Amino acid sequence: MHKYTIKVPSSTSNIGPGFDVLGLGLKLFLTIHVTVHDDERPTTIDYTDKTPKGSVSLDLEENLITKTALYLARSYGTTLPNGLEIMVDNDIPLGRGLGSSGTAIVGGVMLANVACGLNLPKERLLDYCIMVEGHPDNVAASLLGGFVGSYLNEKASSLPPMKWGAENTIKQEDIPYKTSACIKMKWSKAIKVVVVIPKYELATSLARSVLPQQYDRKDIVFNLQRVTVLTHVLGDDVPNPEVIYEAMQDRIHQHYRQKLIPGLPEILALKPGFMKGFIGACMSGAGPTVLILATENFEAIGKKIQEIFMNYKDESGKPIDSYVKVLEVFNDGAVVINEDEN
């Protein structure tokens, strides 16, 4: 018998104007403990108490971690072996815009890579992550860690359509290599991340379905100008709150999504100086979590945003309850730890 652990950081994506482009790995983890037994017992997956029973499937063909692992393994002409006891310890809330699906997908490709002895480089694993997730920002940040900017190559448009289970007959040679390019950028040590997480889920698929198919040129230019500046100013040792605030403004996704997140417009309108240390706020990923960038006063700022949410009501008419986490950037990306040596 031997054991290993796969640790995958959560992510916050977009950071305002960088829709489907920017992602940041955070110190809040999906941890997958794998025990490899010496016998042929069927492979199983289960979760610690942090994940409520019934919230995710434990069927290997349905669960996002194992079905991704099976997808990758099968495309390389193999499958997950018997004898694996997989225990998932997940600190990342599901459907809140902190990249839970991206971490499950990254966890799945890492699992297949180790369990099937594929030894693929992260660059190749990323091709599969992008296939499953459809956009690179959250999976790239979880796989690689740190502050990551990505683009998809033309090859990404020739990726075969996703088919799970028995319908999937894809071979690895059908999946193009290097479907994206990702660069890790500097993130200022002075800027911390505060997330205010409403206690309801918002599926990324729903938050993407409300976006328009086409945009005005002025809105595209508005975002291009800001995202370019943002990638530089977020690395400054001494951050300039006014410039960062303006560079966090967006016209491509948040406005369209605000109807799904009561209170969001009031939070997005908060400017530097509203509280000591506050730089700016935006949606985290596809929401409903709000991301706040700040240099100090983190708990108090988080509490104030919680109070704003409480002034708005959810679908059942109740005030929007939320909780706050102050998070650090995780620079290392997804890792496999051999527990036999520990």
Ligand SMILES: Nc1ncnc2c1ncn2[C@@H]1O[C@H](COP(=O)(O)OP(=O)(O)O)[C@@H](O)[C@H]1O
């Ligand atoms: N650790 C996990 N194990 C299995 N499935 C997961 C896990 N994390 C996320 N998922 C799946 O992804 C869904 C959430 O994905 P999504 O709507 O994209 O939200 P998020 O913003 O959290 O990524 C969950 O409802 C669940 O089906």
Ligand SMILES: N[C@@H](CCOP(=O)(O)O)C(=O)O
């Ligand atoms: N760019 C995507 C990011 C989705 O991130 P998630 O954390 O909600 O999975 C989007 O905005 O749709």
